[in-house]
Amino acid sequence: MSWIHEWPARTLMTCRHSSPWRGAPISTMLFLAVEFQLFREIAVNKTDLSNVYRGYIACLNKQDWPNLGQFVHDDVHYNGQRIGLSGYREMLVRDFHEIPDLYFHIQLLVADSSCVASRLDFNCTPKGTFLGLPVNGKKVSFAENVFYQFRGDKIEQVWSVIDKAAIEAQL
């Protein structure tokens, strides 16, 4: 019955659960644990940033301004200019005032661990002028291609281009 005495030491030194781990030393298991954690973090980071971004878009569509700060950094920059969270909120409130049926729809989304790129498409009715164009209540369709640099899980930089030429072509 020598295995009874050996068992605690063998459990400590090797993994006996099932193949392929059977007989692997604890050093190998520790290495694997670290390696899997690295792999998991890469996968989770990527998934999380897309999910965070979808949460941000849902927040905009609900006009849930009290929660905007969950997604946007206090020090946010828009097209190279620091506007801060309050300036960002004011810009969005103004957009919804000028375009009452504004709705953000993600057409394309590419994300890595610190940056999101999104193509948003819009089908909406600006009340008056929009981007200097006399839309005046006509329904227009256009896209916005936009990049977001994150600090942690908050948007810190936005570089946006709206397809003004597409709107002009519809007027």
Added chain:
Amino acid sequence: MSWIHEWPARTLMTCRHSSPWRGAPISTMLFLAVEFQLFREIAVNKTDLSNVYRGYIACLNKQDWPNLGQFVHDDVHYNGQRIGLSGYREMLVRDFHEIPDLYFHIQLLVADSSCVASRLDFNCTPKGTFLGLPVNGKKVSFAENVFYQFRGDKIEQVWSVIDKAAIEAQL
């Protein structure tokens, strides 16, 4: 000298190179090999698409039209319209004719396994009109936010928005 006889079997059954592999069974090593290959393929796929895209931009900047087909699919679509490789090449040749100092510079690049998003910045001198604007030899700076959908390692769909408002503001 029993280790001499045991040695071939031990080599087959365990990895003896160095810690943490010392004593690991061959089944663990095979599992690790598969797992590392998976990890490597994910990393390589991502790296390769960025590298392919950088190769494409280098091809444009060299005006290396005979090699454009290495990067662009025969059936390429631009902003939803099928223009094909020949139409794509003609568009680029025309761009370089109308903007002799055209140079593509990548400011931001986000890639996944099938899509690239890039913010390109330009600092150039269109000879005449550009996007319907009378630039007429004035140096202008502007960005293009553009998405590329790949089929394999070739661009199949392009969705581009050029910052026309930024150019207007400089005229």
